[in-house]
Amino acid sequence: MKGSHRLAPLIIPTFVLLILGIAVNEKVCIAGITSKYIRRPEASVDLPIDSPYFAVPPGNNPPQQVHLTQADRDGQAVIVSWVTPLAALSTVSYGLNKSQYDHSVTGTFTRYSFYNYTSRYIHQATLRNLQFGTTYYYRVGSWVGSGSSYREFSFTTPPPVAPDSPYIFGVIGDLGQTYDSLSTFQHYLKSQGQAVLYVGDLSYADDYPFDNNVRWDTWGRLVEPSTAYQPWIWTAGNHEIEFLPEIGEVTVYKPFLSRYPTPYFSSDSTSPLWYSIRRASAHIIVLSSYSAYGKYTPQWVWLQAELTKVDRTKTPWLIVLMHLPMYNSNTYHYMEGETFRVQFESWFVNAKVDIIFAGHVHAYERSNRISNVAYNITNKACTPVFDNSAPVYVTIGDGGNIEGIAGNFTEPQPQYSAYREASFGHGILDIKNRTHAYFNWHRNQDGEAVVGDSYLLLNRFNAP
Numbered sequence: 001m002k003g004s005h006r007l008a009p010l011i012i013p014t015f016v017l018l019i020l021g022i023a024v025n026e027k028v029c030i031a032g033i034t035s036k037y038i039r040r041p042e043a044s045v046d047l048p049i050d051s052p053y054f055a056v057p058p059g060n061n062p063p064q065q066v067h068l069t070q071a072d073r074d075g076q077a078v079i080v081s082w083v084t085p086l087a088a089l090s091t092v093s094y095g096l097n098k099s100q101y102d103h104s105v106t107g108t109f110t111r112y113s114f115y116n117y118t119s120r121y122i123h124q125a126t127l128r129n130l131q132f133g134t135t136y137y138y139r140v141g142s143w144v145g146s147g148s149s150y151r152e153f154s155f156t157t158p159p160p161v162a163p164d165s166p167y168i169f170g171v172i173g174d175l176g177q178t179y180d181s182l183s184t185f186q187h188y189l190k191s192q193g194q195a196v197l198y199v200g201d202l203s204y205a206d207d208y209p210f211d212n213n214v215r216w217d218t219w220g221r222l223v224e225p226s227t228a229y230q231p232w233i234w235t236a237g238n239h240e241i242e243f244l245p246e247i248g249e250v251t252v253y254k255p256f257l258s259r260y261p262t263p264y265f266s267s268d269s270t271s272p273l274w275y276s277i278r279r280a281s282a283h284i285i286v287l288s289s290y291s292a293y294g295k296y297t298p299q300w301v302w303l304q305a306e307l308t309k310v311d312r313t314k315t316p317w318l319i320v321l322m323h324l325p326m327y328n329s330n331t332y333h334y335m336e337g338e339t340f341r342v343q344f345e346s347w348f349v350n351a352k353v354d355i356i357f358a359g360h361v362h363a364y365e366r367s368n369r370i371s372n373v374a375y376n377i378t379n380k381a382c383t384p385v386f387d388n389s390a391p392v393y394v395t396i397g398d399g400g401n402i403e404g405i406a407g408n409f410t411e412p413q414p415q416y417s418a419y420r421e422a423s424f425g426h427g428i429l430d431i432k433n434r435t436h437a438y439f440n441w442h443r444n445q446d447g448e449a450v451v452g453d454s455y456l457l458l459n460r461f462n463a464p
């Protein structure tokens with residue numbers, strides 16, 4: 001179904017997009033758009049446990065749930081993670097040619113228990129000193145003896161960190177494992193995305209009785225067609241906390257941290273829940289909405305120092321990921337991010353962050369460039385104002401999980417809200433150079449080639 005607002009930038013010449021982008025850009029105060037599109041109201045249903053999308057690969061003790069993430073500051077290292085049902089070596093063989101592996105590295109494995117579930121063998125190994133802009137082939141599993149069972153994949157490292165390095169990021173949040181999740185994921189697979197910025201809430205295993213961690217395994221297999229081939233940059237959401245004292249599970253983030261390592265050491269973080277990377281022309285900061293962030297807390301101290309390390313002459317694009325949105329005009333989770341906003345918004349404005357992605361709300365929304373930092377309790381300045389130094393806030397928790405769509409927006413649409421729609425989908429951040437990038441949102445009802453919302457980002461550091 002098509003809304004009257006729809007743009008079709010893939011068929012519109014670039015110069016027209018430029019004009020449109022400027023027209024909706026930060027200096028112009030326009031009325032926001034609430035899409036007329038009404039998604040069908042049915043609940044989102046998880047794929048059955050015997051779905052072919054959850055199938056265990058054939059073979060003897062086959063590796064499964066293979067996923068990658070960046071392992072170092074600038075993209076010359078990759079963490080490979082995978083699961084084997086039985087004990088196996090944590091070895092990755094890799095090289096520049098398929099099936100010809102002249103390097104190998106052996107990492108470690110872990111197992112964890114959660115109530116009456118015990119995980120399989122969760123391996124991780126880090127490939128270092130990779131060349132930029134190079135395709136590597138790799139193999140995990142066992143390749144010795146008659147019972148060998150291995151699988152081969154590949155990935156491409158990013159270009160060197162440089163201000164005009166183009167790069168295409170996918171942006172996905174709150175995916176889960178429903179038929180709608182599958183639709184979102186399959187649409188993303190058809191995109192040109194080179195890495196995924198994932199804004200939290202992965203498997204939704206905790207929506208099952210006793211937090212059935214088998215649903216972590218099924219989720220790992222569902223997304224493997226992408227995660228085994230390109231890095232996903234992980235953000236923790238509330239569904240990763242998994243604090244269930246009623247069944248004796250009080251170690252927060254246990255399944256997530258056991259399964260999804262992050263490169264926090266390389267950005268001097270003391271927690272895998274907040275960290276940063278640089279990739280191509282982007283400096284990406286990942287924050288944890290559900291970890292302490294008050295003044296003097298470890299995350300607050302780290303972020304303060306991290307923002308001083310951003311070099312916009314090398315990475316002009318400054319991107320922040322978090323789970324809880326700071327600006328959200330949906331009735332669901334309305335103002336849940338307010339204390340986080342009060343704590344950090346002035347930092348983001350002062351740092352001229354280009355764009356902030358969040359999830360949590362199961363709908364799509366994009367803000368104008370606004371800030372709300374003038375309020376001091378007594379001056380009554382408590383309404384967001386247009387601010388050219390402020391980030392664009394994108395809420396993209398519309399991956400399609402079992403909890404369904406967040407279909408009720410506050411009315412009237414606040415002035416800060418540029419576009420909002422209660423549909424499932426994913427985003428593409430297409431960085432062209434040091435000054436221009438496009439952010440496109442794709443709703444699931446349409447093909448990947450159709451853009452539901454399009455925005456031209458003019459870089460905050462380099463734009464006039």
Ligand SMILES: [Fe+2]
Nearest residue numbers: 201237238360
């Ligand atoms: Fe959430």
